[in-house]
Amino acid sequence: MSRESILTRIRAANTAPAQPPLKPHAAPASLNSSGAGAIGRFRTTAVAKGVTVVDVDKPAALPLAVARTLTATNLRADTIRVNDPKLCELPWHDASLAIARGAADPLDTLTLSSALAAVAETGSLVLGSGPDNPCALAFLPETHLVAIARSNIVGTFEDALAILHTRYADNLPRAINIISGASRTGDIGGRIVQGAHGPRQLFVFII
Amino acid sequence: MPSPRAGLFVTCLVDLMRPSVGFAAARLIEAAGCTVVVPDRQTCCGQPAYNSGDRATTKTLALQTIRAFTDCDYVVVPSGSCAAMLKVHFPHLFASEPDLETEARAFAAKVHELCTFLTNICPIGKVPGRYSGRVTYHDSCSGLRELGIKSAPRRLLSTVDGLQLTEMPEAEACCGFGGLFAEKYANISNAILTRKTDNAATVDADLILAGDLGCLMNMAGKLTRNGHPLACRHVAEILAGELTDPPIGHATVATP
Amino acid sequence: MKLDTAHFPANAAAALANPRLQSALAKLPGGLVAQRRAAVAAVPEFEALREEARAIRDATLSDLANHLEAFEAKATAMGSHVHWAVDAAEARLKISDVCRSANARLVIKGKSMVTEEIGLNAHLEGNGIDVVESDLGEYIIQKRGEAPSHIIAPAIHLTEADVEADFRSYHTHLNPDRTLGTPESLVAEARAVLRQKFLTADVGITGANFLISETGSSIIVTNEGNGDLTQILPRVHIVVATIDKVVPTLDQAITLLRVLARSATGQDMTAYTTIATGPRRADDLDGPSECHIVLIDNGRTEMLSSGMREALRCIRCGACMNHCPVYNAIGGHAYGWVYPGPIGAVLTPALLGITETSHLPNASTFCGSCETVCPVKIPLVSLMRSWRDRAHDQGPRTRTARLWSGTWAYAATRPALYHLLARFGIAIASAFGRRKGHFRTLPFPRGWLKHRDLPAPQGRTFQQLWKETERGVPR
Structure with missing residues (x-):
């Protein structure tokens, strides 16, 4: 048998x-940060990847912040696809926005997911798939919105792994998506173009 | 205290093509306070055989070289490529023969490329050469990447009266020589070489210097073929003020 | 994929004479090379990271069987089906069997070099299954019937104008008068065309950058997001990977990811890094219903024992080719098989034998740039040299070559004879060449003289002069 x-x-x-198992390593010092330092660094590294970062005081203020951001960037405030119950229960109506629940539909232009963690070293978002956050939300639409709790912004990927471990132990969900900027390609003439197959634009709301 | 005995490993290219580099090297090593000896049991470092897959000849040449220099405190080589062969690769050749490996390691410890020798091993301080002109420096691959030769030649050149060094773009890029590669894959070699000489020609310099005669003959051959005024010399010639002979590939009458 | 390494010199000559290819290659130094330099400079600990990455790869390979078994056990526990294949033929069969039982008519693919290696697309098409590549570069070359010319930038040899012409001829259902003059409009068109394929495909096939033993996961990195749509939308996901891709822990994968993107494109992370574990869960709203993982040997176990083990450290970043002067001169297609550049010159002989592939390890200046940028410190020059050793042991190719090298070796190992011959040879050569200082035409070396002059010797050998002048007082 082949096996x-x-x-x-x-x-x-x-x-x-x-060889004996390798000792767990530490992240390089130059990539490390924590606390307020991590939040500041995340903002810098995410913005450097073309991500728009918006601060929100409290969860209830998210819908209005989303509405303002969409208007400011000349995006049509179509229905937002979102399925995380904690996000769905926010006062979207007050911000004159409509939401639709469920998995992403190919016709959706706007989706909203919540992230498990954000990583300052590279400005990356860590999303875990599941019924609340079906993972196609992050790939099908033209514009992807992500909510992240300020307390879940960490310095390094080692820190993010610790969050995953706490939450899932040894059984990961079907997909952990680490998202570092919008979809892009350099395959035509070596020039970077955003929005290859996934979202052209990525917005992060720090709550 | 008697001065250290430094054996000059001439390299086959210097021996055959450009003995002036050998004399320049000898003068510099002497200025650094050593007695220079030139064992006549040396021929070639064996790289052509080594890089063609001929291990048997390589090992014969390695032992011949190692044993030619037994009575020397140092072995100094005016080539990064040959020095790397002696210093880095000789010990690997005898990995399965412990006695010979020990001998090769002891030999390797004595081997130094010329510029490194003059800066780190027997510091020469100020060199005898004078040159009023502008030069640029090509970092040849083996010296740079196998022996880490980068600052040594530049430090020495900074002590040459009148000399002005301007760095060319991609100074660390290969010149396309690669020994037999230049002959076997001539058109690929030419493409790499053209890029190199084009880069060198962008800076305001009248001379390309390098520590390896192979690269220099390659670049000089291209420049004379194109009728380009940029000339090539081994760095030792400038450091020693050994400029009686014309630059590499140039006619005797020319006097840059 | 068909092997064409025997015609390397002719392929290289054609590449050098192709102005379109040359203008595409000219972008490398200012592009991927400059971007890597900046990314590495931004992390002062990069050398330590390379060393850590090397150690992870070596330790894993030293206990590969156990790590693979652990991976298989965990992946199976998480609901994946793990298949094993000793060679390309078995891998193709296992994959087409999965496709057949899924009644697949359309397969969408993420970028995967191993599927190129095993010739998967032709096999599936031969079984009546449509295959569409979804990585934009792969899509472009698939339509042209070409192989990738770079492992991470498969269409690097093409210009914008090439792609526009191709799209106009393939996408005949679109308005022929549409504007397509920019990379943006070309990308938008491909996105729309491929989106339909994603939505209708029955099976999605991706490679894997890493397989994680502790979680039973596969990791893929992409910038386009095509790898994710490939694994999320179709009903069946097949991961195709060689056995060397396994990494024991996620923690170790972090180190490899930290060096991978920086070395490849100069990014600190690619846009999408996806850790996929098994099929969709009972309460998931999307994701594939079946997940299959095909583990392929196809020559890797042989490499473990044949002195080529270090090449299995490779994480396929492509930095060695970006920094290779030979690759920069001729591009990837001239190498004649799936893997170009220095890693290709090591891997191709290992997977296909040295007899037909001996040009590849020989066509190198041994400049060593590849080794200095390799994120897992593969000694590429030593490994290429080792192939030259083996090629030499099979006998030099031509009688002339044998005669030359034999004569040279005979003389060089007899110093007295050597110096005598050198004196005469050099005296004669310099008598002819001294006046001009160089030779322009000679019966040999022909290749050298085709492109450059041969500097003439100064006249006498150093050994001769040194003896005559006693203690080196110059002439």
Whole structure:
């Protein structure tokens, strides 16, 4: 059987004893930050990737902040697809915005997800898939909005892994999506163009 | 205290093509306070065989070289590429022969590329050469990447009266020589070389210097073919003030 | 993919004479190379990260069988089906079997070099299945019937104008008078065309950058997001990966990710890094219903034992080719198989044998730039040299080459004879060349003289002069 044949050949080739397991490493100091430093750094690194970062005082203020941001960037305030119950219950109507629940539809232009963590070292968002946050929300629309709690902005990917571990232990959800800026390609003439297959624009709301 | 004995590993290219580089090197090593000896049991470092996959010849040449220099305190090489062969690769050749490996390691410890020798091992301070002109420096690949030669030649050149060094774009890029590569894959080599000489020509300099005669012959051959006035010399010639001979590939009458 | 390495010199000559290709390649130094330089400069600990990455790869390879078994156990527990394939043929069959049981008519693919290696697309098409590449660069070359010319930028050899002409000829259902003059409009058109494919595909096939033992996950990185749509939208997801892709922990994968994108494109992270674990859960609203992982050997176990183990550290960033003067001169297609550049010159002989591929490790100046940028410190020059050793042991190719190298070796290992021959040879050569200082025409070296002059020797050998002048007082 192929499985046994491959494993046998590997074991025959690995005549030297296996090297001892590597010690967990620390993130390089130059990439590390914490607390308010991490929040400031996240803002810088995310903006450098073309992400729009918006601060929101409290969850209830999110709908209005979204409405203002969409207007300011000349985006049509179409229905927003969102399925996270904590986000769905916010006063969207007060901001004259409509939401639709469920998984992403190919015709959706605007979606909203909540992130588990944001990582300051690279300005990345960490999303975990599940019924609240179906992962196509992050890939199908032209514009993707992401909400992140200020307390979940961490310095490094090691810190983000700790959050994942607390939440999921050893059984990860179907997808952990680490998103670092909008979709892009450099495949035509070497020039970077945003919005290759996924969103052209990415907005982050720090709550 | 007697002065240290420095064996000059001439390199086959200097021996055959440009002995003036050998004399320049000898003068510099002497100025650094050493006695220079030139064992006549040396021929070639073996790189052509090594890089063609001929291990047997390579090992014969390695032992021949190692044993030619047994009575020397240092082995000094006016080439980063040959120095790397002696210093880095000789010990690898004998990985399965412990006695020979020990011998090769002891030998390797004595080997130094010329500019490194003059800056770190037997510091020369100020060099005897004078040159009123503008030069640019090509970092040849083996010296740079296998031996880390970058600042040594520049530090030495900074002590040459009248000399002005301007860096060319992509100074660390390969010139396309690669030994037999230049012959076997001539048109690829030419593309790499053209880029190199084009880059060198963008700076205001009349001379390209380098520490390896192979690269210099390659670049000089291109420049004379194109009738370009930019000339090439080994860095040792400038450092030693050994400028009687015309630049590489130039006619005797020319006197830059 | 068809092997064409035997015609390397002719392919290289054609590449050098292709102005379109040359103008595309000219963008490399100011593009990927400059971007990597900036990204690396921004992390002072980058050297330590390279060393850490190397250590992770070596430690994993030293215990590969156990890590693979651990991966298989966890992936299976998380609901994936793990398949094993010893070679390309078995891998193709296992993949087409999955497609057949899914009644697949359309397969959408994320970018995957191993599927190029095993010739998957042709096999699936031969089984009546439509295959569409979704990475924009791969889509462009698939339509042209070409192979990738770079492992991370497959269409790097093409210009904007090439792509416009191609799109006009393929997308005949669109208005022929549409404006397509910019990369933006070309990208938008491809997005719209491919979106339909994503929505109708039955199976999505991706590669894997890493397979994580502790979580049973596969990791893919993309900038376009095509890899994600490929795995989310179709009903069945197939991950195709070689056995060397395994990494024990997510923590270790972080280190590899930190060096991967910086080395590849100069980004600190690619736009999308996805850790995928199994099929959709009972309460998930999207994601594939089935997840299959095909683990392929196809020569890797042989590499573990044949002195090519270090090449298995490779994480496919492409930095070695971006920094290779030979790759910069001729591009990827001239190498004649899936993997170009220095890693290709090591990998291709390992996977296909040295007999037909010996040009690849020989066509290098051994400048060593590749080694200085490799994020996992693969000693590419030593490995190429080791292939030259093996090619040499099979006998030099031509009688002339054998005669030259034999004569040279005979003399060089006999110093007295060597110096005598050198004196005469150089005296004669300089008598002819001294006046002009160089030779323009000679019976040899022909290749050298085609493009440049050969500087003439000064006249006498150093050994001769040194002896005559006693203690080096110059002439």
